[in-house]
Amino acid sequence: MSVPKDIRRISDTVWEIPVSHKAGMLVPARIFATETLLSEFDDGVFEQITNVATLPGIVGHACCMPDGHWGYGFPIGGLAAMDPDRGVISPGGIGFDINCGMRLCLTNLTYGEVQPRLRNLVDRIAGRVPAGVGAEGTVRVSRDEFRDAVEQGSRWAVKRGFGWKEDLERTEEEGCLPGADASRVSEKAVDRGYRQIGTLGSGNHYLEIQVARAENVFDPETASAFGIVLPDQVVVMFHCGSRGFGHQVATDYLRVFVAAMQGKYGIHVPDRELACAPFRSPEGQDYFAAMKCAVNMSFVNRQVILHRIREVFSEVFGKDPKDLGMRQVYDVSHNTAKIERHVFEGKPRELLVHRKGATRAFGPGMPGLPEVYRKTGQPVILGGSMETGSYLLAGVDTGACTFFTTAHGSGRAMSRTAARKRYRGRQLQEQMEERGIYVRTASWSGLAEEAGPAYKNVDDVVEATERAGLSRRVVRLLPMGNVKG
Amino acid sequence: MTSPYRYLEEIATADVAFEAWGATKEETFLAAADATLNTMVGEIGTVAPREHREISIAADALDLLLFELLQELVYHKDAGRLLLRVRDLRIEETGSGYRLHADAFGETIDPGRHPLLADVKAVTLHRLVVERTPDGWRAVVVLDV
Numbered sequence: 001m002s003v004p005k006d007i008r009r010i011s012d013t014v015w016e017i018p019v020s021h022k023a024g025m026l027v028p029a030r031i032f033a034t035e036t037l038l039s040e041f042d043d044g045v046f047e048q049i050t051n052v053a054t055l056p057g058i059v060g061h062a063c064c065m066p067d068g069h070w071g072y073g074f075p076i077g078g079l080a081a082m083d084p085d086r087g088v089i090s091p092g093g094i095g096f097d098i099n100c101g102m103r104l105c106l107t108n109l110t111y112g113e114v115q116p117r118l119r120n121l122v123d124r125i126a127g128r129v130p131a132g133v134g135a136e137g138t139v140r141v142s143r144d145e146f147r148d149a150v151e152q153g154s155r156w157a158v159k160r161g162f163g164w165k166e167d168l169e170r171t172e173e174e175g176c177l178p179g180a181d182a183s184r185v186s187e188k189a190v191d192r193g194y195r196q197i198g199t200l201g202s203g204n205h206y207l208e209i210q211v212a213r214a215e216n217v218f219d220p221e222t223a224s225a226f227g228i229v230l231p232d233q234v235v236v237m238f239h240c241g242s243r244g245f246g247h248q249v250a251t252d253y254l255r256v257f258v259a260a261m262q263g264k265y266g267i268h269v270p271d272r273e274l275a276c277a278p279f280r281s282p283e284g285q286d287y288f289a290a291m292k293c294a295v296n297m298s299f300v301n302r303q304v305i306l307h308r309i310r311e312v313f314s315e316v317f318g319k320d321p322k323d324l325g326m327r328q329v330y331d332v333s334h335n336t337a338k339i340e341r342h343v344f345e346g347k348p349r350e351l352l353v354h355r356k357g358a359t360r361a362f363g364p365g366m367p368g369l370p371e372v373y374r375k376t377g378q379p380v381i382l383g384g385s386m387e388t389g390s391y392l393l394a395g396v397d398t399g400a401c402t403f404f405t406t407a408h409g410s411g412r413a414m415s416r417t418a419a420r421k422r423y424r425g426r427q428l429q430e431q432m433e434e435r436g437i438y439v440r441t442a443s444w445s446g447l448a449e450e451a452g453p454a455y456k457n458v459d460d461v462v463e464a465t466e467r468a469g470l471s472r473r474v475v476r477l478l479p480m481g482n483v484k485g
Numbered sequence: 486m487t488s489p490y491r492y493l494e495e496i497a498t499a500d501v502a503f504e505a506w507g508a509t510k511e512e513t514f515l516a517a518a519d520a521t522l523n524t525m526v527g528e529i530g531t532v533a534p535r536e537h538r539e540i541s542i543a544a545d546a547l548d549l550l551l552f553e554l555l556q557e558l559v560y561h562k563d564a565g566r567l568l569l570r571v572r573d574l575r576i577e578e579t580g581s582g583y584r585l586h587a588d589a590f591g592e593t594i595d596p597g598r599h600p601l602l603a604d605v606k607a608v609t610l611h612r613l614v615v616e617r618t619p620d621g622w623r624a625v626v627v628l629d630v
């Protein structure tokens with residue numbers, strides 16, 4: 001590990017790499033981390049975040065969150081805001097899994113009520129929410145219906161009976177980015193996606209039954225506004241994205257941008273995964289409209305999965321999901337580019353904000369938040385490893401320094417190959433079961449790759465976001481049962 | 486016989502990186518295709534050649550040709566739920582770049598018989614390399630999983 005020699009300490013959780021670090025940097029790079037986390041960052045992060053700082057039109061700083069790690073193009077945990085008139089859009093600043101995100105659903109059940117039925121719940125959910133390589137969903141639609149779905153987002157799902165109207169207002173962007181245009185999407189993308197609605201995927205995607213222990217509630221008032229009101233209350237959190245559809249949209253436009261970038265637009269980037277085009281160019285606008293379809297597909301996917309979870313709880317407890325208090329807390333995206341209004345250099349401005357493995361975290365009173373969360377700030381759902389726990393955070397006023405963005409998870413610390421050499425899936429499952437966590441997996445080696453020690457310490461990451469003024473802790477959630485993709 | 490590819494631990498923490506090699510570029514491409522399949526299924530020998538797909542692609546440069554080939558495998562994994570092994574691969578130089586024809590054989594995903602690993606989302610261009618070595622050719626690829 002080597003932290004660049006010219007890095008400067010701005011505060012105990014903010015570090016800056018100056019523009020003199022690398023030729024072509026237009027703005028400094030800022031890393032939000034404690035000294036310990038910073039020393040654990042892999043080399044790729046420093047290389048990649050300073051590459052991001054060279055992208056045309058970037059304003060402020062190229063930022064990396066405390067859970068940052070080596071990705072492709074941008075680091076995971078990367079944030080870049082562009083001037084939409086002079087700047088670029090880059091698929092590498094969003095990720096292949098467009099609108100990969102997290103959703104959290106409440107119950108009015110306690111640990112004591114759920115624990116005896118945990119196996120049944122997890123097994124049924126695993127049967128109802130397909131996971132793993134090439135899994136097909138349970139919602140049958142034609143290619144044309146799929147195109148409607150990706151233009152309409154969660155509304156499409158709710159209209160079809162998958163969920164409640166109130167879920168929409170408790171979803172980032174109300175579950176639909178306007179301007180999604182399915183005519184900008186390839187047939188190949190539709191081929192890959194139209195049978196995958198309601199599927200979890202694999203890798204680090206999961207669905208988890210969790211408990212909010214009284215001692216892990218940091219701010220009872222905000223927790224209560226978010227719906228965490230009972231001692232040992234059970235909630236369900238899940239992490240997934242836009243599946244093959246989003247992956248293909250990103251791949252299609254990566255190809256387009258690589259071809260157009262140098263010859264047509266004279267843009268040179270240090271890594272082809274940062275391929276980009278001016279946001280206002282035909283290529284940039286086509287990608288933006290297609291990317292929005294993938295964002296919406298992901299909202300549809302999580303909406304259908306939420307519906308399946310409610311179905312299973314309803315069957316197991318013999319009650320209507322409404323009587324089980326299964327309201328959605330929120331749905332957050334951590335792989336997107338969006339036009340947002342921010343105050344920058346004292347003036348309100350429209351900016352194109354790329355977040356890759358980074359979560360929007362609007363502070364109290366900001367437009368775009370539903371009425372119920374106006375006072376508290378935006379709920380932020382941060383998934384930790386399946387062994388250690390996750391967090392529900394809230395956005396804060398001081399988040400303006402990162403255009404109201406915070407971390408998205410605990411951040412990988414060990415490569416998948418290394419984790420697979422060190423851990424065995426079956427053994428891990430047994431050990432977790434001894435500790436009271438029941439896990440079902442689509443792949444044993446996939447489970448080994450997700451072992452707790454493969455990740456940074458989630459408590460350290462969350463503490464760093466709080467000390468840096470990006471978000472604050474509300475509740476820490478502990479795993480009880482896990483369906484691993 | 487050991488596989489003509491190995492997975493790399495030191496690149497792109499959350500993704501899968503591999504190096505593949507061969508005496509010719511065709512052999513190297515075949516090895517890279519197997520490494521991609523092996524990222525999704527533990528024993529590639531369990532994939533029986535029941536179905537056939539023809540692959541015909543072109544690109545300006547050799548590394549982008551490999552990107553396109555591997556991307557085809559990822560596409561078929563979702564679109565047809567097919568796991569495919571590439572055979573009979575031919576690469577030709579054209580005036581403006583390269584063309585590749587290949588036959589791929591495989592079958593529908595069956596979790597009962599195929600020990601499934603990670604779902605490959607995409608082939609990335611991060612550190613993508615296809616190059617000549619003293620002994621032949623090598624490629625380095627990072628897959629997003």
